[in-house]
Structures are given as structure tokens and as C-alpha cells.
Amino acid sequence: MTKLNTAKVNEVREVLSNYIDGINAITVLRERVQTAMEKVIDPAKVKIILDKKADIDILETSELISFFRVIFSQIKDDNFNPDNFIIEENKPKARSAKTANGKKEYKAIHNNNVFHPKFKDKFLSEHRVNGKPYAEETKRVAIALFGKVGKIENYYKKDVYEFDNNQFEEVLMSLKATTLRSLQNSISTLEQYIDFAIKEGRVPKDIGNIASRYNSSEVIDPFLDKKAEENMIFTKEEIDALSGYAENVQDGVILSLIFDGVSHKRKFLELRKIRIQDVDMDDLVINVPALVDEDSGEELPPRQVPISIHTRSLIKEAMKEDMKYISIGGKTRRSYKVAESDFILRGLRDNFQIKWENVHQRIIRIAKTEGYDYLNATNISYSGQIHYARELMKGGMPIDEVCDEIVKRFNLNETESKSAQFYLKQRIEKANQILGKI
Structure with missing residues (x-):
């Protein structure tokens, strides 16, 4: 069961109130936000909150997280990043098995946050870079990335290779990358993974690779943690x-x-x-x-x-x-x-x-x-x-x-x-x- 960090919620109440005032002032924005929220929250609750006739306290925990997620996806303000409001439970960390030569072997199936872990393990074992397989340390880093992305994949109940622009940009924001290079490295790993999914027939070729649209510093700079x-x-x-x-x-x-x-x-x-x-x-x-x-x-x-x-x-x-x-x-x-x-x-x-x-x-x-x-x-x-x-x-x-x-x-x-x-x-x-x- 998801535990809510009520202190973090209270910190953003005033900012949230100002934001609701802002979206109510623009009809198109109000309609877009309300439509997105009504897909995951009781429409009656959404309307009275946006009309400011009730507070967000009327929302269940899962609804409140969804509420913040919609706002975060619309305005990309890290104040509303849903991860801020979730108290992490003590889950087993990524484990590793020993290979025949005694070295560690990292597996996505050992990380509870990874979405579709078996397919991601297939990617990690079969993908080649310049003809060479991923080293175990590279796998470890990739699995950590997949674990972060998995929180958003689990919410939308679909793999990152199926994401649209808004959802993929939510991923980029959630990484909280502090350097252009680190963000580029993460995007490169996701791009290789999505290419693999396309090759395996998981993504229609005409849809293409969503990560490939974020291949320049000018495009991804706004997603850095300034x-x-x-x-x-x-x-x-x-x-x-x-x-x-x-x-x-x-x-x-x-x-x-x-x-x-x-x-x-x-x-x-x-x-x-x-x-x-x-x-x-x-x-x-x-x-x-x-x-x-x-x-x-x-x-x-x-x-x-x-x-x-x-x-x-x-x-x-x-x-x-x-x-x-x-x-x-x-x-x-x-x-x-x-x-x-x-x-x-x-x-x-x-x-x-x-x-x-x-x-x-x-x-x-x-x-x-x-x-x-x-x-x-x-x-x-x-x-x-x-x-x-x-x-x-x-x-x-x-x-x-x-x-x-x-x-x-x-x-x-x-x-x-x-x-x-x-x-x-x-x-x-x-x-x-x-x-x-x-």
C-alpha cells in the first residue's frame, strides 16, 4: 500500500492553489487538465477541486498521487513530482547472482521496481554495442535506470517504448539529472532499449523511437535539475x-x-x-x-x-x-x-x-x-x-x-x-x- 508524505503535501498547498487559479483563467488549459484527471480520478471530485469548492483532502491516497501526476505532466514543475509525496517502503534492492567464474551477474528481475523485467533482461543479455555485450557494471547502471523509469511505467501500466511525448518527458524530469552528459547517457540507454523493442516487434516501425526525439542538448536542457x-x-x-x-x-x-x-x-x-x-x-x-x-x-x-x-x-x-x-x-x-x-x-x-x-x-x-x-x-x-x-x-x-x-x-x-x-x-x-x- 502506498504511504503518503503528508508533510510534503502540505508544503505545496499554497503553490497548488495558485496553480489552480491559473488554469481556471485559461479555458483550454482547464479543459485539458480536467479531461486528463477524469481518466484516473472520480470526475465529481475533480470538478469540485478545480472549482475550489473542496480541498484535495477529499481524494484517496492513490487519487492524490494521480492528481499530482497529471499536474506534473502538464507543467513539468518538480514541486508536483509524484515521487515527492510517496514514502518508499523497504523493498529488496537489486540483487545479483554469481556466474561460473565467480563474478556478479545483475538481473532486472531482482529489482521490484522494474516494469517487464524479463523483457529488459532479454535486452541486457542480447543487445550489442560495437559487437560487444553489456559489461556487468553497465547492466547494473541500466537496471537502476529501469527501476526509476519503472515507477512511471507501473503507473501508466505500459512500457516506456509505448510512451507518448508527455509521458517520456515525465521520465526525463523524474530522473533529476544534474548534468547534460548524465541525462544524455540515460536517454541513450532508453533509446537502445526501445530500438530493441522495435526489432522484437513490440513497437510498430511507423511509430518509431520516442527517445530519438530527444537527441540534442537544446531539446533536453529544460529537463535538467537547474x-x-x-x-x-x-x-x-x-x-x-x-x-x-x-x-x-x-x-x-x-x-x-x-x-x-x-x-x-x-x-x-x-x-x-x-x-x-x-x-x-x-x-x-x-x-x-x-x-x-x-x-x-x-x-x-x-x-x-x-x-x-x-x-x-x-x-x-x-x-x-x-x-x-x-x-x-x-x-x-x-x-x-x-x-x-x-x-x-x-x-x-x-x-x-x-x-x-x-x-x-x-x-x-x-x-x-x-x-x-x-x-x-x-x-x-x-x-x-x-x-x-x-x-x-x-x-x-x-x-x-x-x-x-x-x-x-x-x-x-x-x-x-x-x-x-x-x-x-x-x-x-x-x-x-x-x-x-x-
Whole structure:
């Protein structure tokens, strides 16, 4: 049974009242909204609410969610995003099975939010990109996306490949993407999935692929979460404060390492593999060793990452032999012995090397404790790129040379250097609008 967040509902009552006044002032808009609502809500209730003779309290929970969904689909105002008003129940998270070689295998059928999970698993197993199947990590990301889209698919009782423009745009809004690239990646996955559905005969060819209509930055820019942009950029002072005053230095050092340029990609591979002997304390450099991607088997060459004095001090603290890790759950506070090894990031007790999932959880822990909703590995890395780029530009370095340096420092040229430079320039320009010109 859906649980309603009444506090969130109360927050939008005044805005909702103003909106109803607005639609009543335009006959065509009133008719369109009323017609859409009457398809999913008792028409008598719809009329007296729009006539302002009764409040939304007369609606059942499911009707109220439908009410907000219609408004959201019409005006694309995130205040009325139906997901805002639903209290999530504790559902099992996406699980994975082990393959014969011991690696994880992700399945859409293990995520309760995915709509038509068996067909989506068929897509994930049979689809090819440049002749190659999806890697398990790519499947994991795609299943997470399908889970988000599934909430809307379940409401409309149809798959995303059957959506019209309004419904697909509702999907784009609900993703709350904060960067153009992340939204483009999500649309690309949906486009590939819908192409697969067309190939399988699920969609008439004359209808085409709804996602293909959203293939330019100008078209999809309105669906970005603009309110998040300023909160996505963290200054070095903020990261230093968050990392320096973290409950556990083993948590805090993660933020500083990512901010300085250690890669968070490939399941935090670099972060998990660097050892104390890789750190040149005098020259303030981490000599990242040659590594092998645990999923793809790709060999990665060694490289160097400059670090700040603050990061060096955190590394020294994190490597103390008597290190304890504080865990707080509700009113319970427990202290655990950090495993002894030469890895900078370690697990507890006998786990001498930290798991990638634990790195992610430690960042979330700081974000929740300190109230930083947008604190995640990607935004920390982006913030570091912006900080060091602006520092180089202050010294008079041309933007193209700056991008070359940042691409190298943050190891951004994993796929194609020109693409990395293009998106880096975009981030710098956007940051300059927010932080001010250099």
C-alpha cells in the first residue's frame, strides 16, 4: 500500500492553489487538465477541486498521487513530482547472482521496481554495442535506470517504448539529472532499449523511437535539475572541512583523494589499490601503480596524481596502526578496529583491503551526516577539476592547456580525450557563471 508524505503535501498547498487559479483563467488549459484527471480520478471530485469548492483532502491516497501526476505532466514543475509525496517502503534492492567464474551477474528481475523485467533482461543479455555485450557494471547502471523509469511505467501500466511525448518527458524530469552528459547517457540507454523493442516487434516501425526525439542538448536542457547546479560544486575549503572533521579519517580521506584527482571510476579501483608506499610525502604526489580492471581485464598504465598538503596529513592519520572506526546506528555508537595493512583505505577487522561498495557507503555516510544532498564521488571529482582548472587559469594558462592538464590529472581520457576536454570546458564555463569569472 502506498504511504503518503503528508508533510510534503502540505508544503505545496499554497503553490497548488495558485496553480489552480491559473488554469481556471485559461479555458483550454482547464479543459485539458480536467479531461486528463477524469481518466484516473472520480470526475465529481475533480470538478469540485478545480472549482475550489473542496480541498484535495477529499481524494484517496492513490487519487492524490494521480492528481499530482497529471499536474506534473502538464507543467513539468518538480514541486508536483509524484515521487515527492510517496514514502518508499523497504523493498529488496537489486540483487545479483554469481556466474561460473565467480563474478556478479545483475538481473532486472531482482529489482521490484522494474516494469517487464524479463523483457529488459532479454535486452541486457542480447543487445550489442560495437559487437560487444553489456559489461556487468553497465547492466547494473541500466537496471537502476529501469527501476526509476519503472515507477512511471507501473503507473501508466505500459512500457516506456509505448510512451507518448508527455509521458517520456515525465521520465526525463523524474530522473533529476544534474548534468547534460548524465541525462544524455540515460536517454541513450532508453533509446537502445526501445530500438530493441522495435526489432522484437513490440513497437510498430511507423511509430518509431520516442527517445530519438530527444537527441540534442537544446531539446533536453529544460529537463535538467537547474536548482542543483550551485549545490553540485564544492570548494576546496568545503571539502577540506568535510574531510578534516569527518567522524572517521578513513572516510574523510576519500573525499580529499577524489578531489585531488585519484579516479573514482571502475568501482573506485585506484582508491582501493593505492598503498602508503605509493605516496611521495615530500613531493606531494601519489604514484598510482599499473592496475587491471577487475571486470574487463583491461590493463591500466601507472600514473601520477598531485595531492595537497591537507590530503597528505589525512593520509598520515589514516595510516595510524591503532586506527578505530566509529559506527553510529540510531542511539548506538560502536568502535571497530581498522584492519592493518599498507593500503590507505582499509576495511574493518581482517578486511585489509576495502570493498568498492564500502567506499560508496562511506561517502553517503558523510553526505547524510553533514546534510550535503549532492555530495557524491562524481560531484567531488567535478569540483576538484573545476578548482584546479581555475587555479591554473589564474596563473595565466590558456584554457586548452588547462584542459590537457586536468584530463591527465583526473585520468579523464579513458575513452576519448577530445570528448573529455569538451565536457570539461562546459563544466568550467558553467562554474564560472556560478562562482564568477577568474
